[in-house]
Amino acid sequence: MSDNKKYLKPVSVHEAITMSKVCGDDFRYIAGATDVMVNRRQGNEESFA
Amino acid sequence: MCGIDELKQVTVKENYLSIGSLVRLDDLKKHAAIVKEFPVLIEAAETVGSPLIRKSATLGGNVLCENRCIYYNQSEWWRDAVGYCLKCEGNICIATGSKKLCYSEFVSDTAPALISMDAEIEIADHEGERTLKLEDIYTGDGVCPRNLKKSAVIKSILLPLQREFHSSFHKLRQRQSLDFTSLTVAVSIDKNGKLKSVLGGVDPKPVVVEGNSDSNLEEIIKLALKGSRAIDNEMFSRNYRRSMISVFLKRSFEKLIG
Ligand SMILES: Cc1cc2nc3c(=O)[nH]c(=O)nc-3n(C[C@H](O)[C@H](O)[C@H](O)COP(=O)(O)OP(=O)(O)OC[C@H]3O[C@@H](n4cnc5c(N)ncnc54)[C@H](O)[C@@H]3O)c2cc1C
Ligand code: SF4
Numbered sequence A: 001m002s003d004n005k006k007y008l009k010p011v012s013v014h015e016a017i018t019m020s021k022v023c024g025d026d027f028r029y030i031a032g033a034t035d036v037m038v039n040r041r042q043g044n045e046e047s048f049a
Numbered sequence B: 001m002c003g004i005d006e007l008k009q010v011t012v013k014e015n016y017l018s019i020g021s022l023v024r025l026d027d028l029k030k031h032a033a034i035v036k037e038f039p040v041l042i043e044a045a046e047t048v049g050s051p052l053i054r055k056s057a058t059l060g061g062n063v064l065c066e067n068r069c070i071y072y073n074q075s076e077w078w079r080d081a082v083g084y085c086l087k088c089e090g091n092i093c094i095a096t097g098s099k100k101l102c103y104s105e106f107v108s109d110t111a112p113a114l115i116s117m118d119a120e121i122e123i124a125d126h127e128g129e130r131t132l133k134l135e136d137i138y139t140g141d142g143v144c145p146r147n148l149k150k151s152a153v154i155k156s157i158l159l160p161l162q163r164e165f166h167s168s169f170h171k172l173r174q175r176q177s178l179d180f181t182s183l184t185v186a187v188s189i190d191k192n193g194k195l196k197s198v199l200g201g202v203d204p205k206p207v208v209v210e211g212n213s214d215s216n217l218e219e220i221i222k223l224a225l226k227g228s229r230a231i232d233n234e235m236f237s238r239n240y241r242r243s244m245i246s247v248f249l250k251r252s253f254e255k256l257i258g
Helices: A013-023 A036-041 B025-030 B032-037 B039-045 B051-056 B059-063 B076-082 B110-116 B217-227 B238-256
Strands: B010-013 B016-020 B120-125 B128-133 B153-160 B166-172 B183-189 B194-200 B207-212
Touching (some): B032 B039, B039 B110, B059 B110, B183 B238
Antiparallel strands (some): B120 B153, B194 B207
16 A cells, blocks of 8 residues: 555553644554554545654 | 553453453453453454454454445445545435435444443543443444544443343344444343343444343334434345344343343
8 A cells, every 4th residue: 555654653542642642633543453444445534644 | 552552451440340442352262351251242252354353453443443334435436436425525425315414334343242231431532531331432423423532542441340241142244254244232131130232233323222131122122123223325224134133132132031
Protein backbone atom coordinates (compact mmCIF):
# COMPACT_ATOMS: atom_id res chain seq x y z
CA MET A 1 0.00 0.00 0.00
CA SER A 2 1.44 3.37 -0.87
CA ASP A 3 1.36 5.22 2.37
CA ASN A 4 2.41 8.73 3.27
CA LYS A 5 1.22 8.33 6.85
CA LYS A 6 3.42 8.53 9.89
CA TYR A 7 3.22 5.72 12.45
CA LEU A 8 4.01 6.42 16.10
CA LYS A 9 4.46 3.75 18.75
CA PRO A 10 3.49 4.87 22.26
CA VAL A 11 4.69 2.75 25.19
CA SER A 12 2.14 3.98 27.74
CA VAL A 13 -1.46 5.15 27.77
CA HIS A 14 -0.30 8.58 28.85
CA GLU A 15 2.06 8.76 25.87
CA ALA A 16 -0.70 7.68 23.47
CA ILE A 17 -3.02 10.42 24.72
CA THR A 18 -0.23 13.00 24.54
CA MET A 19 0.56 11.94 20.97
CA SER A 20 -3.12 12.25 20.06
CA LYS A 21 -3.09 15.83 21.34
CA VAL A 22 -0.15 16.68 19.09
CA CYS A 23 -1.87 15.11 16.05
CA GLY A 24 -5.06 17.17 16.48
CA ASP A 25 -7.92 15.29 14.84
CA ASP A 26 -5.84 13.72 12.12
CA PHE A 27 -4.88 10.38 13.65
CA ARG A 28 -6.20 6.96 14.48
CA TYR A 29 -5.20 4.46 17.15
CA ILE A 30 -4.22 1.11 15.70
CA ALA A 31 -4.28 -2.09 17.76
CA GLY A 32 -4.39 -5.34 15.73
CA ALA A 33 -5.15 -3.28 12.58
CA THR A 34 -7.50 -5.95 11.19
CA ASP A 35 -10.44 -3.55 11.02
CA VAL A 36 -8.92 -0.13 10.67
CA MET A 37 -6.46 -0.97 7.88
CA VAL A 38 -9.03 -2.86 5.81
CA ASN A 39 -11.38 0.12 6.08
CA ARG A 40 -8.59 2.44 5.02
CA ARG A 41 -7.81 0.36 1.97
CA GLN A 42 -11.45 0.57 0.96
CA GLY A 43 -11.25 4.32 1.36
CA ASN A 44 -13.67 4.12 4.29
CA GLU A 45 -11.32 5.39 6.93
CA GLU A 46 -10.86 9.05 7.75
CA SER A 47 -7.29 10.12 7.12
CA PHE A 48 -4.84 10.11 9.96
CA ALA A 49 -1.43 11.66 10.37
CA MET B 1 -0.72 0.65 20.41
CA CYS B 2 1.09 -2.71 20.52
CA GLY B 3 3.98 -1.22 22.52
CA ILE B 4 1.75 -0.50 25.53
CA ASP B 5 2.39 -3.50 27.78
CA GLU B 6 0.09 -2.24 30.55
CA LEU B 7 -2.89 -2.93 28.24
CA LYS B 8 -1.98 -6.57 27.71
CA GLN B 9 -2.65 -7.80 31.24
CA VAL B 10 -5.50 -9.86 32.67
CA THR B 11 -5.82 -9.14 36.40
CA VAL B 12 -8.34 -9.24 39.23
CA LYS B 13 -9.45 -5.76 40.39
CA GLU B 14 -11.69 -5.96 43.44
CA ASN B 15 -14.78 -7.85 42.26
CA TYR B 16 -13.92 -7.64 38.58
CA LEU B 17 -11.72 -9.44 36.11
CA SER B 18 -9.91 -6.75 34.15
CA ILE B 19 -8.98 -7.75 30.61
CA GLY B 20 -6.53 -5.34 28.96
CA SER B 21 -7.79 -3.89 25.70
CA LEU B 22 -4.75 -5.20 23.80
CA VAL B 23 -5.29 -8.84 24.75
CA ARG B 24 -5.58 -10.66 21.44
CA LEU B 25 -8.74 -12.62 20.72
CA ASP B 26 -6.73 -15.80 20.21
CA ASP B 27 -5.07 -15.37 23.62
CA LEU B 28 -8.26 -15.07 25.68
CA LYS B 29 -8.38 -18.84 26.09
CA LYS B 30 -4.91 -18.84 27.67
CA HIS B 31 -6.26 -17.16 30.80
CA ALA B 32 -7.66 -19.62 33.33
CA ALA B 33 -9.97 -17.03 34.92
CA ILE B 34 -11.66 -16.31 31.57
CA VAL B 35 -11.99 -20.02 30.78
CA LYS B 36 -13.53 -20.69 34.19
CA GLU B 37 -15.76 -17.65 34.73
CA PHE B 38 -16.57 -16.29 31.26
CA PRO B 39 -16.26 -19.09 28.68
CA VAL B 40 -18.86 -17.45 26.44
CA LEU B 41 -16.37 -14.65 25.75
CA ILE B 42 -14.00 -17.24 24.28
CA GLU B 43 -16.85 -18.81 22.32
CA ALA B 44 -17.75 -15.41 20.86
CA ALA B 45 -14.13 -14.49 20.11
CA GLU B 46 -13.65 -17.76 18.25
CA THR B 47 -16.33 -16.76 15.75
CA VAL B 48 -14.51 -13.56 14.76
CA GLY B 49 -12.96 -13.67 11.28
CA SER B 50 -10.39 -16.41 10.69
CA PRO B 51 -7.65 -17.95 12.89
CA LEU B 52 -5.09 -15.59 11.34
CA ILE B 53 -7.21 -12.52 12.04
CA ARG B 54 -7.77 -13.61 15.66
CA LYS B 55 -4.01 -13.80 16.18
CA SER B 56 -3.75 -10.03 15.51
CA ALA B 57 -7.19 -8.77 16.51
CA THR B 58 -7.56 -7.37 20.03
CA LEU B 59 -10.53 -7.27 22.38
CA GLY B 60 -10.50 -3.44 22.51
CA GLY B 61 -10.42 -3.24 18.70
CA ASN B 62 -13.27 -5.70 18.50
CA VAL B 63 -15.68 -3.73 20.69
CA LEU B 64 -14.85 -0.66 18.55
CA CYS B 65 -15.08 -2.51 15.23
CA GLU B 66 -16.69 -0.23 12.60
CA ASN B 67 -20.37 -0.80 11.69
CA ARG B 68 -21.03 -2.47 8.38
CA CYS B 69 -23.37 -2.22 5.43
CA ILE B 70 -23.26 -3.88 2.02
CA TYR B 71 -23.52 -0.47 0.33
CA TYR B 72 -20.66 1.01 2.32
CA ASN B 73 -18.08 -1.77 2.67
CA GLN B 74 -17.11 -1.65 -0.97
CA SER B 75 -14.16 -0.33 -2.88
CA GLU B 76 -13.85 3.38 -3.61
CA TRP B 77 -14.61 2.90 -7.33
CA TRP B 78 -17.71 0.82 -6.51
CA ARG B 79 -19.09 3.54 -4.27
CA ASP B 80 -18.14 6.20 -6.76
CA ALA B 81 -20.17 4.37 -9.43
CA VAL B 82 -23.22 3.65 -7.25
CA GLY B 83 -23.22 6.94 -5.38
CA TYR B 84 -22.14 7.97 -1.90
CA CYS B 85 -24.39 7.48 1.11
CA LEU B 86 -24.92 9.22 4.45
CA LYS B 87 -22.02 7.34 6.04
CA CYS B 88 -19.66 8.43 3.32
CA GLU B 89 -20.08 12.06 2.28
CA GLY B 90 -23.39 11.45 0.51
CA ASN B 91 -26.81 12.81 1.41
CA ILE B 92 -29.05 9.75 1.10
CA CYS B 93 -29.12 6.20 2.47
CA ILE B 94 -28.92 3.88 -0.54
CA ALA B 95 -30.54 1.04 1.39
CA THR B 96 -33.64 2.90 2.62
CA GLY B 97 -33.78 6.20 0.72
CA SER B 98 -33.73 8.05 4.06
CA LYS B 99 -32.07 11.46 4.12
CA LYS B 100 -31.61 11.32 7.88
CA LEU B 101 -30.79 7.91 9.28
CA CYS B 102 -28.03 5.40 8.64
CA TYR B 103 -28.69 1.84 9.82
CA SER B 104 -25.26 0.34 9.24
CA GLU B 105 -25.12 -2.75 11.44
CA PHE B 106 -23.23 -3.16 14.69
CA VAL B 107 -21.10 -6.27 14.06
CA SER B 108 -18.75 -6.83 17.00
CA ASP B 109 -19.19 -10.42 18.16
CA THR B 110 -17.52 -10.14 21.54
CA ALA B 111 -19.50 -7.05 22.63
CA PRO B 112 -22.91 -8.84 22.84
CA ALA B 113 -21.33 -11.59 24.97
CA LEU B 114 -19.60 -9.02 27.18
CA ILE B 115 -22.71 -6.84 27.59
CA SER B 116 -24.84 -9.88 28.46
CA MET B 117 -22.52 -10.28 31.49
CA ASP B 118 -22.76 -6.59 32.49
CA ALA B 119 -19.25 -5.69 31.26
CA GLU B 120 -17.86 -2.24 31.90
CA ILE B 121 -15.19 -0.40 29.99
CA GLU B 122 -12.30 1.64 31.41
CA ILE B 123 -11.45 4.66 29.33
CA ALA B 124 -8.70 7.28 29.52
CA ASP B 125 -8.58 10.55 27.60
CA HIS B 126 -7.37 14.15 28.00
CA GLU B 127 -9.86 14.70 30.79
CA GLY B 128 -8.87 11.70 32.90
CA GLU B 129 -10.17 8.19 33.43
CA ARG B 130 -13.66 6.81 33.81
CA THR B 131 -15.60 3.58 33.74
CA LEU B 132 -18.80 3.15 31.73
CA LYS B 133 -21.23 0.34 31.11
CA LEU B 134 -20.10 -1.12 27.79
CA GLU B 135 -23.54 -0.71 26.18
CA ASP B 136 -23.47 3.03 26.96
CA ILE B 137 -20.70 3.77 24.47
CA TYR B 138 -22.94 2.87 21.49
CA THR B 139 -25.12 5.63 20.05
CA GLY B 140 -27.49 3.84 17.67
CA ASP B 141 -26.49 6.26 14.89
CA GLY B 142 -24.91 4.30 12.02
CA VAL B 143 -22.81 7.25 10.84
CA CYS B 144 -21.26 7.84 14.25
CA PRO B 145 -21.83 4.60 16.16
CA ARG B 146 -19.89 5.42 19.35
CA ASN B 147 -19.89 8.40 21.65
CA LEU B 148 -16.21 8.25 22.60
CA LYS B 149 -13.75 11.06 21.95
CA LYS B 150 -11.28 10.20 19.21
CA SER B 151 -8.45 10.53 21.73
CA ALA B 152 -10.07 8.10 24.19
CA VAL B 153 -7.98 5.01 24.87
CA ILE B 154 -9.79 1.89 26.00
CA LYS B 155 -7.73 0.57 28.87
CA SER B 156 -9.63 -2.54 29.80
CA ILE B 157 -12.89 -4.42 29.87
CA LEU B 158 -14.17 -5.27 33.35
CA LEU B 159 -16.29 -8.37 33.97
CA PRO B 160 -17.99 -8.91 37.34
CA LEU B 161 -16.71 -11.95 39.26
CA GLN B 162 -18.78 -14.25 41.46
CA ARG B 163 -21.97 -13.83 39.45
CA GLU B 164 -21.71 -17.44 38.18
CA PHE B 165 -23.01 -16.71 34.70
CA HIS B 166 -24.50 -19.36 32.46
CA SER B 167 -24.51 -18.14 28.90
CA SER B 168 -25.44 -19.00 25.38
CA PHE B 169 -24.11 -17.63 22.09
CA HIS B 170 -25.39 -17.91 18.52
CA LYS B 171 -24.11 -16.31 15.34
CA LEU B 172 -25.76 -16.37 11.93
CA ARG B 173 -23.47 -15.98 8.93
CA GLN B 174 -23.13 -17.32 5.45
CA ARG B 175 -19.90 -19.24 5.92
CA GLN B 176 -18.89 -20.61 9.30
CA SER B 177 -15.44 -19.16 8.80
CA LEU B 178 -14.48 -15.57 8.03
CA ASP B 179 -17.87 -13.88 7.60
CA PHE B 180 -19.10 -10.96 9.65
CA THR B 181 -22.28 -11.55 11.57
CA SER B 182 -25.77 -11.30 10.13
CA LEU B 183 -27.18 -11.81 13.62
CA THR B 184 -25.42 -12.41 16.93
CA VAL B 185 -27.43 -13.42 20.01
CA ALA B 186 -25.79 -13.67 23.43
CA VAL B 187 -27.82 -14.43 26.55
CA SER B 188 -26.53 -14.72 30.12
CA ILE B 189 -28.22 -15.55 33.38
CA ASP B 190 -26.49 -15.09 36.74
CA LYS B 191 -26.84 -16.96 40.05
CA ASN B 192 -29.66 -14.60 41.13
CA GLY B 193 -31.68 -15.31 37.98
CA LYS B 194 -30.89 -11.97 36.27
CA LEU B 195 -31.25 -12.53 32.53
CA LYS B 196 -29.74 -10.30 29.85
CA SER B 197 -30.22 -10.85 26.12
CA VAL B 198 -28.06 -8.92 23.65
CA LEU B 199 -28.37 -8.87 19.86
CA GLY B 200 -25.79 -7.76 17.31
CA GLY B 201 -26.01 -7.42 13.53
CA VAL B 202 -29.60 -6.13 13.45
CA ASP B 203 -29.26 -2.49 14.49
CA PRO B 204 -26.57 0.21 14.54
CA LYS B 205 -26.06 -0.62 18.22
CA PRO B 206 -26.40 -3.72 20.40
CA VAL B 207 -30.04 -4.43 21.25
CA VAL B 208 -30.34 -5.17 24.97
CA VAL B 209 -33.33 -6.73 26.72
CA GLU B 210 -33.17 -7.46 30.45
CA GLY B 211 -35.35 -9.69 32.56
CA ASN B 212 -35.06 -12.56 35.00
CA SER B 213 -35.66 -16.29 35.08
CA ASP B 214 -39.36 -15.69 35.86
CA SER B 215 -39.89 -13.23 32.99
CA ASN B 216 -42.36 -13.92 30.22
CA LEU B 217 -39.92 -15.14 27.57
CA GLU B 218 -42.30 -14.40 24.69
CA GLU B 219 -42.34 -10.81 25.94
CA ILE B 220 -38.52 -10.67 25.85
CA ILE B 221 -38.57 -11.90 22.25
CA LYS B 222 -41.17 -9.25 21.37
CA LEU B 223 -39.03 -6.52 22.94
CA ALA B 224 -35.94 -7.75 21.10
CA LEU B 225 -37.78 -7.66 17.79
CA LYS B 226 -39.15 -4.22 18.56
CA GLY B 227 -35.67 -2.91 19.39
CA SER B 228 -34.06 -4.29 16.24
CA ARG B 229 -34.14 -1.85 13.33
CA ALA B 230 -32.67 -4.28 10.81
CA ILE B 231 -32.89 -3.19 7.17
CA ASP B 232 -32.00 -4.91 3.91
CA ASN B 233 -28.35 -3.96 3.85
CA GLU B 234 -26.55 -7.27 3.94
CA MET B 235 -26.59 -10.75 2.38
CA PHE B 236 -29.45 -12.25 4.39
CA SER B 237 -32.79 -10.50 4.09
CA ARG B 238 -34.21 -8.38 6.89
CA ASN B 239 -37.16 -10.76 7.27
CA TYR B 240 -34.97 -13.82 7.56
CA ARG B 241 -32.72 -12.21 10.15
CA ARG B 242 -35.74 -11.07 12.15
CA SER B 243 -37.21 -14.56 12.14
CA MET B 244 -33.85 -15.95 13.30
CA ILE B 245 -33.93 -13.59 16.30
CA SER B 246 -36.87 -15.60 17.70
CA VAL B 247 -35.20 -18.91 16.82
CA PHE B 248 -31.90 -18.04 18.53
CA LEU B 249 -33.57 -16.54 21.59
CA LYS B 250 -35.81 -19.59 22.03
CA ARG B 251 -32.80 -21.90 21.74
CA SER B 252 -30.94 -19.80 24.30
CA PHE B 253 -33.81 -19.81 26.79
CA GLU B 254 -34.23 -23.59 26.38
CA LYS B 255 -30.55 -24.08 27.17
CA LEU B 256 -30.42 -21.68 30.11
CA ILE B 257 -33.86 -21.97 31.72
CA GLY B 258 -35.24 -25.21 30.31
C1 LIG C 1 -11.90 -10.79 6.70
C2 LIG C 1 -12.32 -10.18 8.00
C3 LIG C 1 -13.30 -10.79 8.74
C4 LIG C 1 -13.73 -10.24 9.96
N1 LIG C 1 -14.71 -10.87 10.65
C5 LIG C 1 -15.13 -10.35 11.82
C6 LIG C 1 -16.14 -11.01 12.57
O1 LIG C 1 -16.62 -12.08 12.19
N2 LIG C 1 -16.58 -10.43 13.72
C7 LIG C 1 -16.06 -9.25 14.18
O2 LIG C 1 -16.47 -8.81 15.26
N3 LIG C 1 -15.10 -8.60 13.49
C8 LIG C 1 -14.60 -9.12 12.34
N4 LIG C 1 -13.62 -8.48 11.63
C9 LIG C 1 -13.17 -7.15 12.05
C10 LIG C 1 -11.91 -7.15 12.95
O3 LIG C 1 -11.00 -8.11 12.53
C11 LIG C 1 -12.25 -7.41 14.41
O4 LIG C 1 -13.33 -6.62 14.83
C12 LIG C 1 -11.04 -7.17 15.32
O5 LIG C 1 -11.33 -7.65 16.61
C13 LIG C 1 -10.63 -5.71 15.43
O6 LIG C 1 -9.58 -5.64 16.36
P1 LIG C 1 -8.18 -4.95 16.01
O7 LIG C 1 -7.32 -5.05 17.23
O8 LIG C 1 -7.61 -5.47 14.76
O9 LIG C 1 -8.70 -3.45 15.82
P2 LIG C 1 -8.08 -2.26 14.92
O10 LIG C 1 -8.37 -2.53 13.49
O11 LIG C 1 -6.66 -1.99 15.30
O12 LIG C 1 -8.98 -1.06 15.47
C14 LIG C 1 -10.38 -1.06 15.33
C15 LIG C 1 -10.90 0.26 15.91
O13 LIG C 1 -10.68 0.31 17.31
C16 LIG C 1 -9.86 1.44 17.65
N5 LIG C 1 -9.02 0.96 18.76
C17 LIG C 1 -8.40 -0.25 18.83
N6 LIG C 1 -7.86 -0.43 20.05
C18 LIG C 1 -8.15 0.69 20.76
C19 LIG C 1 -7.87 1.10 22.11
N7 LIG C 1 -7.20 0.34 22.97
N8 LIG C 1 -8.33 2.30 22.50
C20 LIG C 1 -9.03 3.10 21.66
N9 LIG C 1 -9.31 2.77 20.38
C21 LIG C 1 -8.87 1.58 19.95
C22 LIG C 1 -9.12 1.83 16.38
O14 LIG C 1 -8.80 3.19 16.35
C23 LIG C 1 -10.20 1.49 15.34
O15 LIG C 1 -11.14 2.51 15.26
C24 LIG C 1 -13.15 -9.03 10.43
C25 LIG C 1 -12.13 -8.41 9.68
C26 LIG C 1 -11.72 -8.97 8.48
C27 LIG C 1 -10.63 -8.31 7.71
S1 SF4 D 1 -27.41 2.04 5.98
FE1 SF4 D 1 -27.61 3.55 4.31
S2 SF4 D 1 -26.45 5.35 4.97
FE2 SF4 D 1 -25.84 3.63 6.29
S3 SF4 D 1 -24.02 2.77 5.33
FE3 SF4 D 1 -25.78 1.64 4.50
S4 SF4 D 1 -26.41 2.71 2.63
FE4 SF4 D 1 -25.04 4.06 3.82
